[in-house]
Amino acid sequence: MNSSLQIGICGLGTVGYGSYTVLVENAKEIARRAGCDLVVSHIGTRRIKAHQEVGEVRVSQDVFAVADDPDIDIVLELIGGEELAKELVLKAISNGKHVVTANKALIAVHGNEIFAAAKKNNVVVAYEAAVAGGIPIIKAIREGLAANQLQWLAGIINGTGNFILTEMQEKGSEFSAVLKQAQELGYAEADPSFDVEGIDAAHKLTILASIAFGIPLQFDKAYTEGIGDITIEDIHYSEELGYRIKHLGIARQSEQGIELRVHPTLVSKDKLIASVNGVMNAVMVQGNAVGSTMYYGPGAGALPTASAVIADVIDVARVFNCPESSVPALGFQTDSLSDKPVLPITEIESGYYLRISAQDKAGVLADITEILGDFGINIEAVIQKEPHHHDTDQVLSVIILTHEIKEAVMNEAIVKIEELDAVGGKVSRIRMDKL
């Protein structure tokens, strides 16, 4: 096992600098998992921006200097675009370097040629970050569901479009108004056609369909239809009928052939994917053994995308640098396990739901809240349910939600509450979690 692998980053934009940041900030955790250090030793970028800090790393203005650097083991292609990116990736491959890319257009359009070159040169070209940002959907389909004949998949794979549809649904604003807002928030480009016309989603769908069904990449065969014609009326009528409108990429396999299409789609509100809102992405995958599964998370952004880029780097490191270990049993190298203690339940902090049965006497709620106050427990909400008229014992229910407090403290407070004369029996206590 080498003690380190040398990483070259081409392109120091949002994703490039995000990937650098993750490699540096999570270096210790990554080494514990990969079994070796992943060191950024060469960056190709026209210029380092004012907010960017790359320490002593060698910087070249020409990205090809990175692909040609004999010390580099893995090249990250994060320059975007198609033609130059393709040239760069093919150069790195021909130099015997593994490549990790986040470039959906590159893979969807030139992937067949690139993968053939990689196979010939016995290197890996990995592209988890090209689809659905931080969600490990490529891995789920290529590996996690590999035992299945996959029947179909359907995804919200463009965050901009989903943000617009969600806002239209929730605020009742028309498409053009929401698009303007999305542009102001930086969720949509000045020219939004790539996102709202479904081209970006079609790039991703093309990739998903190929790994799901084992077909060559065929972006030019994908059908795309945008969301620009969806009106508030359509959203409201759909809602009335039990549906939400989502901009889905759908790939389906049948006897006759493969369906590959991006368009607005009515989905039953009962489906979990109908509740995926805002800029989040989600992909449903249906297999003949597993049935229906879904993968949800942020589909874009510097760090989520970097999460996928660096996961690919770790995969390459595990397989090619440390073949004897591959993925360690617990995901971390055996000699890197932590002895951090498991805390007793009394040490955790949580919000609490309390249900207290009390006699309907003046001052009982004040007594309870005074006890909570004495223990420094803040109250988030209270419901007091009056007794029914036919209840002869005049018992009321007090429901209290508290802010976070250490469980040991809450236990003491509950003992005090149960000691109140007006309180009958045990306090029911259920923990809350913000998740």
Place this chain on the structure above:
Amino acid sequence: MNSSLQIGICGLGTVGYGSYTVLVENAKEIARRAGCDLVVSHIGTRRIKAHQEVGEVRVSQDVFAVADDPDIDIVLELIGGEELAKELVLKAISNGKHVVTANKALIAVHGNEIFAAAKKNNVVVAYEAAVAGGIPIIKAIREGLAANQLQWLAGIINGTGNFILTEMQEKGSEFSAVLKQAQELGYAEADPSFDVEGIDAAHKLTILASIAFGIPLQFDKAYTEGIGDITIEDIHYSEELGYRIKHLGIARQSEQGIELRVHPTLVSKDKLIASVNGVMNAVMVQGNAVGSTMYYGPGAGALPTASAVIADVIDVARVFNCPESSVPALGFQTDSLSDKPVLPITEIESGYYLRISAQDKAGVLADITEILGDFGINIEAVIQKEPHHHDTDQVLSVIILTHEIKEAVMNEAIVKIEELDAVGGKVSRIRMDKL
């Protein structure tokens, strides 16, 4: 590359026979992905049941005969239980065989010892099926999110408990009544304590926490609290306050230590996991780069669990049998790609939402539905929105949901509808998908 790997199945219960079935039914697809045939050549089971069909495969009544069979490359431990399973797995490991298991108790309680033995003998012990059935959550955490410092995870990882809580929520029935129903449906055991007390979830949570945080397996440190004390009142009050009660396994890492706990938990209705209902499982994982992700699917059942078992087998086959290929670029071997055509959009079948603007004249709805009928298009729902009084042009909106029909047919029908005198402008058409 070997042309085949020999699989031995120990235990032909639900999961064992499910795994056999998947290997046989999906053999072609699996070989396209793994690059070699995965052949079941030895089954260890006390008896083949009446409905089970295993062809010419060698059957031994003693599962250890499988672990000792020199022709077997990979042993599937699907007998369940702890002690005998542990002995069997250690035997297979000492014989140099890779092991795949679905046994959560075995891994949670004896995993440290088993993984040490596997490392010493340079074999893999894989256990994707041990947690959350068909959801590839082990892979997502060990590999897909490997670039992250994981902060916490929270999962609905016992389908029985989630079914009970969902029924209580939806039907308003008390715990004991729903439990009885779950037992009748086969979702709960005669002795349900393993599921409803949280022990099964704690086994799974123990495993998830170890791979998330890199700590040894410590099942004995997990805190468990069941759902037996949750009342309908609690569910209704929680709902009133904007929460749902879910039986969550939560693992969280802080400076002080690791939280490892299974208990009923109030979760905001806004969180996607609050909408995970019935026997389905879901795991949220939060990382410092990726943010929040979620993985959803069936947590139990013969074929979903087999999906995970066989995915592990394919992983072993890819790494140890075909190291030069590892995971192929498109998930399928290059020479196994299919030339199945991508269909034109006119060939797909879909349900449709139609919004038609029409003058408010007698018979216009009849004319529209007659056209749909002529084309064999069945109607699922109709809304007719009368014009507002201040609309001088008396235009009404007709919204129609149709059953599935080929798009080419729908296009022809829409042309006819647009030709009607009373219909103004283009028909708005949005596809529907049942997913």
